[in-house]
Amino acid sequence: MGRSPLWLPSRRALLGAGAATAAGLLLPGRATPASVDERRFLFVFAEGGWDQACLFAPLFDNPLCDMESHATPGQVKDIPFVDSALRPSVRSFLERYASKTVFINGMESRSVAHDVCLRLMTTGTSLPAADDWPAILAANAVADPVMPLLSLSGPSYTHLHGGVVARAGKAGQLADLVSGQALAHRDSPLYAPSATIETLEDNLVAHLTGTNPVLLERGRAGALAQGRLESERRAVRAGEVVSALSLESAGLTLSDDIAMLVEALAIGACRCASIGHKGFQGLSWDTHGVNANQSNNFEELFAALLLVANTLAERPGLSHETLMEEVTVVVCSEMGRYPQLNNRGGKEHWTFTSCLMFGAGVRGGRAIGGYDDRIAGRRVDLESGDSTESGEALVPDHIGATLMALADIDPAEHVAAEPIWAVIA
Amino acid sequence: MSPARALLALLVCVSCSGEPSETLPDPPQKDPPARTPTPSEAARYGEPLDAPRLLRRISLDLLGVLPTEDQLRRVTDDPTTLDTITDELLSDPRLEDRFVHLLNERWLTRVDAFNLEPWDYGLSAEQTYPFLRSIGEEPLRVAARVLVEDQPWSEVVTADWTMANEITAEIFPIQYPEGGEGWQVSYYTDGRPAGGVLMTNGLWWRYYTTPNNFSRSRAAALSRLFLCEDFLLRPISFESPALLDRESLNAAIREEEACAGCHSALDPLASALFGFWWFDLYDPTELSRYHTEREQLGVYYLETDPAWFGTPLQGAVDLGPTLAADPRFKTCAVRTFAELLWRRGVEVEDLPTLETLRAGFVAADQRPKTLLRLLLAGPEYRVGSLTADAPDEVAVRLSTARLMSADQLATAIEDLTGFTWTLEGWDQLDNDELGYRVLLGGVDGVTVTSPLRDPALSRVLALKRLAQGAGAAVAAADLHPEATTRTLLTEVTRETRPGDAVFTAQLQALSWRLYAVPLDAERQAELEALWTAVAAEDGSERMAELAWASVLSVMIRDPRFEVL
Numbered sequence: 001m002g003r004s005p006l007w008l009p010s011r012r013a014l015l016g017a018g019a020a021t022a023a024g025l026l027l028p029g030r031a032t033p034a035s036v037d038e039r040r041f042l043f044v045f046a047e048g049g050w051d052q053a054c055l056f057a058p059l060f061d062n063p064l065c066d067m068e069s070h071a072t073p074g075q076v077k078d079i080p081f082v083d084s085a086l087r088p089s090v091r092s093f094l095e096r097y098a099s100k101t102v103f104i105n106g107m108e109s110r111s112v113a114h115d116v117c118l119r120l121m122t123t124g125t126s127l128p129a130a131d132d133w134p135a136i137l138a139a140n141a142v143a144d145p146v147m148p149l150l151s152l153s154g155p156s157y158t159h160l161h162g163g164v165v166a167r168a169g170k171a172g173q174l175a176d177l178v179s180g181q182a183l184a185h186r187d188s189p190l191y192a193p194s195a196t197i198e199t200l201e202d203n204l205v206a207h208l209t210g211t212n213p214v215l216l217e218r219g220r221a222g223a224l225a226q227g228r229l230e231s232e233r234r235a236v237r238a239g240e241v242v243s244a245l246s247l248e249s250a251g252l253t254l255s256d257d258i259a260m261l262v263e264a265l266a267i268g269a270c271r272c273a274s275i276g277h278k279g280f281q282g283l284s285w286d287t288h289g290v291n292a293n294q295s296n297n298f299e300e301l302f303a304a305l306l307l308v309a310n311t312l313a314e315r316p317g318l319s320h321e322t323l324m325e326e327v328t329v330v331v332c333s334e335m336g337r338y339p340q341l342n343n344r345g346g347k348e349h350w351t352f353t354s355c356l357m358f359g360a361g362v363r364g365g366r367a368i369g370g371y372d373d374r375i376a377g378r379r380v381d382l383e384s385g386d387s388t389e390s391g392e393a394l395v396p397d398h399i400g401a402t403l404m405a406l407a408d409i410d411p412a413e414h415v416a417a418e419p420i421w422a423v424i425a
Numbered sequence: 426m427s428p429a430r431a432l433l434a435l436l437v438c439v440s441c442s443g444e445p446s447e448t449l450p451d452p453p454q455k456d457p458p459a460r461t462p463t464p465s466e467a468a469r470y471g472e473p474l475d476a477p478r479l480l481r482r483i484s485l486d487l488l489g490v491l492p493t494e495d496q497l498r499r500v501t502d503d504p505t506t507l508d509t510i511t512d513e514l515l516s517d518p519r520l521e522d523r524f525v526h527l528l529n530e531r532w533l534t535r536v537d538a539f540n541l542e543p544w545d546y547g548l549s550a551e552q553t554y555p556f557l558r559s560i561g562e563e564p565l566r567v568a569a570r571v572l573v574e575d576q577p578w579s580e581v582v583t584a585d586w587t588m589a590n591e592i593t594a595e596i597f598p599i600q601y602p603e604g605g606e607g608w609q610v611s612y613y614t615d616g617r618p619a620g621g622v623l624m625t626n627g628l629w630w631r632y633y634t635t636p637n638n639f640s641r642s643r644a645a646a647l648s649r650l651f652l653c654e655d656f657l658l659r660p661i662s663f664e665s666p667a668l669l670d671r672e673s674l675n676a677a678i679r680e681e682e683a684c685a686g687c688h689s690a691l692d693p694l695a696s697a698l699f700g701f702w703w704f705d706l707y708d709p710t711e712l713s714r715y716h717t718e719r720e721q722l723g724v725y726y727l728e729t730d731p732a733w734f735g736t737p738l739q740g741a742v743d744l745g746p747t748l749a750a751d752p753r754f755k756t757c758a759v760r761t762f763a764e765l766l767w768r769r770g771v772e773v774e775d776l777p778t779l780e781t782l783r784a785g786f787v788a789a790d791q792r793p794k795t796l797l798r799l800l801l802a803g804p805e806y807r808v809g810s811l812t813a814d815a816p817d818e819v820a821v822r823l824s825t826a827r828l829m830s831a832d833q834l835a836t837a838i839e840d841l842t843g844f845t846w847t848l849e850g851w852d853q854l855d856n857d858e859l860g861y862r863v864l865l866g867g868v869d870g871v872t873v874t875s876p877l878r879d880p881a882l883s884r885v886l887a888l889k890r891l892a893q894g895a896g897a898a899v900a901a902a903d904l905h906p907e908a909t910t911r912t913l914l915t916e917v918t919r920e921t922r923p924g925d926a927v928f929t930a931q932l933q934a935l936s937w938r939l940y941a942v943p944l945d946a947e948r949q950a951e952l953e954a955l956w957t958a959v960a961a962e963d964g965s966e967r968m969a970e971l972a973w974a975s976v977l978s979v980m981i982r983d984p985r986f987e988v989l
Contacts, residue, residue: 112638162877192890218811219826221825349635
């Protein structure tokens, strides 16, 4: 048969090297994970619509707003909030991290349909042909993380930047794909080839991908070939990362899942990570029936956020003293809840809502914006963060623009709004 | 109107706000006359695929499968047979399933959660997957049946029938053919008016309304899906002087220009949808049947009579026919089909082409297969490469190559190898609970709504395991000594070795079948080397099986396979 092809390593090399290493010989990706100077982002999305009156809007004096009987006004630094003994983690979080945290109140999601609001809140538009904020941030990463955007669950909208998203699957299915266990999860189980044979296969695929003549073509054909090449390179590097994250155990608890994403950010495996929270015991934030579930949801969410913040505060960063100086955490929901209870003790949808951010680059210790006596959003001066009639009505684009600015991306290229400069340290 | 309801009525006013747009919905108009077509960008700057690869693209788009060897031979011998073969594909029953998946990319009704669960109807947990798909596919199946029978597209919103299977026939008030199996033309028995998909439970389970939204979100969805017009793209700058004050709120909705711009059309449209009004979002009795007696509730809740963009409606009974008569419905159908087949959004530069397509579609009495033929024959669809003088901005726009969708990969590989990936009744390539649908590039209808356009890490890994599974399964079956029929490895046996004429013939046949491209010597040598290395590594009596499994796996993972 003549000389061995270039892609075919010697048997000694095969036996001596792991599959990823051998394949890596043929697909030399850039070694650097995430740039040590690039800010990274964790997105947590409360799916279903949280009740602003359970945390962000202490409107106890407003007769039009039904507040919880067990709730009381709370304040830590310049952050007024709705306090309750049923949500001890909220108070604990704020007492410890208020200086790093900003509430952004009175943002208008502009719809009350879940799917539309999800898109509006994460992309700023209802158009399907749009990328969400995490995808844009990830696509503009200067470095080359293995998973520019690691999406575990929750909304994830892409158009031009789908290639940067590593979808983990809500039960961590990506781990089974990496290990080959996926084929065992079948009514008639199959098993992946031996590591040696898999290396042979991977090497030839790498060779075919890297020598694809279409790589040189202009337009979509060339772009697809380039995208495939880049993804194959990432796949080679993914094994080590997925193993380090214990991704196969995803989907059990919110705290564990978020901790896993924080670990991915900590080791520079991704620039952005995202997760959806479906509420305490998966009962959803969409509390048309029993609004009391909101309290359980906030408690579970903030217990997890407290662990996140503790990790960020204590763990050394890639280039800074702690991860808190490198990772920005963004927590949103697609809409708020109607101010008054319905006849089932639930609350319907409300177009005004709140977000919170903490961590790197965030000027904390305050709440920006607010709710007027009609529970609509107050206008905000974007520079000072003060509520003023001459300010702007906050919409999701302002969040997007703020994130772009935090990521050193020109917001004007992606968003039709100015950043909320007052959020940025 | 109570203060609470008045406040809630504002929601949709607010929901209309959005970025400025130049594409405000126009009032109904007459069908415009056809104009002389001008050469499109694709015609000027694109080169079409060669006949075999074009056939491959068409076959995957229409049926989700690769062309057969016979079809490839025919089109190679005589490229003019492509039109004949296309007609054959359009008559293939597999078109119906494929179109369900294709249209779902736009309608997004195949979701993994509804407000009710199978056990609400006494079904077992094991029936969760078929339950979800049965509900979500109902409107898609109606449209797909209209397509395969080549009925006028207006049937989609006017038909007096629906599509049902054993599950929906059991849980909904539906007359299902006695002894029928699978999806069948059926009839609701609860008195709902004719209206095609507009009168299906499946559509409104997906696009439900909350108690405070009064069907406005449904009206907005109807406009978005069937008119291609999105109320959320209308500009608004609403000052909220009295959001909780009934009087000023009502006044605002009617008199504020920004509010009235949406609500003057949206509310009367929503008012026609109250037969699907549910007092309890989680009650099977409420959600299963149409409530004729509630049709007038729209007038009560919304304080407006049903109307279609200014044209009064008697009620839901007029909805379908009026929608079908709206010229925007036909325009939207053309745009939807074009975007799904071109795999890109339409641009301003496409408008002349769309107008030509629309004229052909209207002239053919809205026959969807005519529209498909026109689209498949056009340079925008057929483009496979660029001319040297193509400007960069054009190069970005033209779809010279497209990524196979998740469902195309699944069906093409199943057809090719017989490999299916199921686990306890769930199709692992069509769910996200434990499966790989969105990882492979598919949509879940809610949190992932656009099919993957570019390769990604998860897709590459999912394709790898899919290819390995398919390769292993088909090699084991085809090379079994007692195999009576063979799927893919039709030339070789366990004793065949590289260098044998039939070995080479097998590789040539595979390359032709998988990519519609002849095998070149370099690629042949590479595949033979892989076969030899794997066989040497194994060394057992199964070495040929393992070696061919690897070869097939790699050929499926070859970048040429996933691109059309």
